[in-house]
Amino acid sequence: MIKKSNEDAFENIRLIFTDYLERHGHRKTPERYTILREIFATEGHFDIETLYIRMKNHKYRVSRATLYNTIELLLDCNLVTKHQFGTNYAQFEKSTMLKQHDHFIFNDSGEVLEFYDPRVEQIREDLEKRFGVEVTHYALTFYGQSKSTK
Amino acid sequence: MIKKSNEDAFENIRLIFTDYLERHGHRKTPERYTILREIFATEGHFDIETLYIRMKNHKYRVSRATLYNTIELLLDCNLVTKHQFGTNYAQFEKSTMLKQHDHFIFNDSGEVLEFYDPRVEQIREDLEKRFGVEVTHYALTFYGQSKSTK
DNA sequence: TTAGATGCAAACGGTTTGCAGGGAA
DNA sequence: TTCCCTGCAAACCGTTTGCATCTAA
Numbered sequence: 216m217i218k219k220s221n222e223d224a225f226e227n228i229r230l231i232f233t234d235y236l237e238r239h240g241h242r243k244t245p246e247r248y249t250i251l252r253e254i255f256a257t258e259g260h261f262d263i264e265t266l267y268i269r270m271k272n273h274k275y276r277v278s279r280a281t282l283y284n285t286i287e288l289l290l291d292c293n294l295v296t297k298h299q300f301g302t303n304y305a306q307f308e309k310s311t312m313l314k315q316h317d318h319f320i321f322n323d324s325g326e327v328l329e330f331y332d333p334r335v336e337q338i339r340e341d342l343e344k345r346f347g348v349e350v351t352h353y354a355l356t357f358y359g360q361s362k363s364t365k
Numbered sequence: 366m367i368k369k370s371n372e373d374a375f376e377n378i379r380l381i382f383t384d385y386l387e388r389h390g391h392r393k394t395p396e397r398y399t400i401l402r403e404i405f406a407t408e409g410h411f412d413i414e415t416l417y418i419r420m421k422n423h424k425y426r427v428s429r430a431t432l433y434n435t436i437e438l439l440l441d442c443n444l445v446t447k448h449q450f451g452t453n454y455a456q457f458e459k460s461t462m463l464k465q466h467d468h469f470i471f472n473d474s475g476e477v478l479e480f481y482d483p484r485v486e487q488i489r490e491d492l493e494k495r496f497g498v499e500v501t502h503y504a505l506t507f508y509g510q511s512k513s514t515k
Numbered sequence: 516t517t518a519g520a521t522g523c524a525a526a527c528g529g530t531t532t533g534c535a536g537g538g539a540a
Numbered sequence: 541t542t543c544c545c546t547g548c549a550a551a552c553c554g555t556t557t558g559c560a561t562c563t564a565a
Contacts, residue, residue, distance in 0.1 A: 242539050242544060264529080278547040283530065299449045301504075303555075304529055319492060322501060330492060334484045335505075342469060342480060342507060350509040351472060354451075355485075357492060359500040392519060392564050413554080428522040433555065453530070454554055 225255055228294060235292035249275055250285045254295065260306045260327055300325075300356060317355040375405055378444060385442035399425055400435045404445065410456045410477055450475075450506060467505040 232251055236243050253270055254261070261269075263282050270277050286307065289295035298306045300320055317335065319328040339350050382401055386393050403420055404411070411419075413432050420427050436457065439445035448456045450470055467485065469478040489500050 240544095244539070244545065246546070262529090276547080279529095280531080280548080281546060284545080297451075299451050301447075301449050303453070319496065319498065319500075328496060328498075330495070332488045332491065334488055338482045338484055338505075339507065341482065343509075343512070345480070346469065346478060347512050348469065348478075348509050349512045350469075350507045352509075353505070353507040355488075355503070355505045357489065357500045357503040359493075359498050359502075362493070362497050362499045390519095394520060394564070396521070426522080429554095430523080430556080431521060434520080 225252070228255055232289070232292065232294060235288070241288065246277060246281055247285050247288070250277070250282065251289065251294070254289070254307075255309050257309070260298065260308045262304050262306050264304075298354065298356075300327075301358070317357075319357045319359065322358055322360050375402070378405055382439070382442065382444060385438070391438065396427060396431055397435050397438070400427070400432065401439065401444070404439070404457075405459050407459070410448065410458045412454050412456050414454075448504065448506075450477075451508070467507075469507045469509065472508055472510050 228251065229248065232247070233243060235241075236247070250266075250270070253266065253273070253275075257266075257269075263279065263286065267277070267279055267282055270282075286295060286297075290297055293310055295307050296310050298308070298318070300306055300318070302325075314331065316329040316331045319330060320326070321328075335353070335355055339353065342348070343350055378401065379398065382397070383393060385391075386397070400416075400420070403416065403423070403425075407416075407419075413429065413436065417427070417429055417432055420432075436445060436447075440447055443460055445457050446460050448458070448468070450456055450468070452475075464481065466479040466481045469480060470476070471478075485503070485505055489503065492498070493500055
């Protein structure tokens with residue numbers, strides 16, 4: 216399922232996860248690696264229910280409880296990022312750790328566009344100085360629609 | 366409860382709401398105005414449950430269903446703004462329509478700081494040009510903690 | 516008079532929890 | 541062998557919905 220050219224990259228992800236599990240005294244169960252693999256084989260954003268269905272379709276025996284549990288670990292070691300785009304359920308995406316980006320959400324379809332603007336980083340730095348705080352993470356999300364042709 | 370100096374401002378809010386209700390053929394019920402008053406007598410952010418408890422304490426007979434219903438109307442006429450700060454429940458605040466601002470959330474306490482940075486507006490404009498979209502609203506939220514004294 | 520609004524309680528749906536059985540170490 | 545982890549199902553909790561009653565228009 217994963218393209219040959221991505222095998223090495225995924226192997227690296229695996230190692231990061233393994234290292235995290237070992238350092239925290241967590242067991243390296245097959246379920247955890249299966250979930251990791253499924254997530255990194257997925258493009259774009261996903262929610263727990265979608266992931267659950269997808270894994271069921273792939274004939275993996277997995278429970279929602281384990282999905283929630285494992286996602287928590289993946290968030291903790293920064294392999295996955297969590298979003299709350301104004302809906303009542305959480306959405307996730309695998310972290311690239313390379314390309315920082317923010318989101319534009321289409322009001323009608325919920326479709327997600329990604330963009331990057333370096334000025335966010337400046338805002339963050341000024342904020343930290345102004346209030347004497349330390350930013351651990353942030354979310355910048357725009358909502359809207361295609362420009363109506365006037 | 367509302368200071369004399371704010372009476373005029375609130376009267377103006379009332380008029381905006383009345384106008385909205387009339388234009389949309391909605392009834393001007395006492396419940397709706399009571400909820401409006403309670404919200405505008407509140408500083409900072411609130412959630413539905415908190416508002417419900419507060420109104421019960423003030424001996425107002427009100428149901429959660431009506432709160433959700435009325436909040437929907439207040440959102441629609443831009444008198445109230447909705448936030449989803451990563452929790453699984455929504456938070457709201459009365460709109461000032463004057464001071465645009467964004468948020469910093471303390472990871473531990475959930476306390477909310479407000480700040481303003483004009484560069485967000487520039488990012489928005491560039492985004493609209495770049496993708497040919499129209500932004501209806503947005504959210505910029507930073508999360509973190511007080512800087513550790515080194 | 517009557518259609519829209521309210522209060523109440525049940526239903527809904529995403530997430531969390533309790534627990535018996537299973538498997539990594 | 542130990543006890544952490546899993547699957548399952550029930551519990552949880554914020555939000556939505558159904559319905560009988562009420563009331564603004």
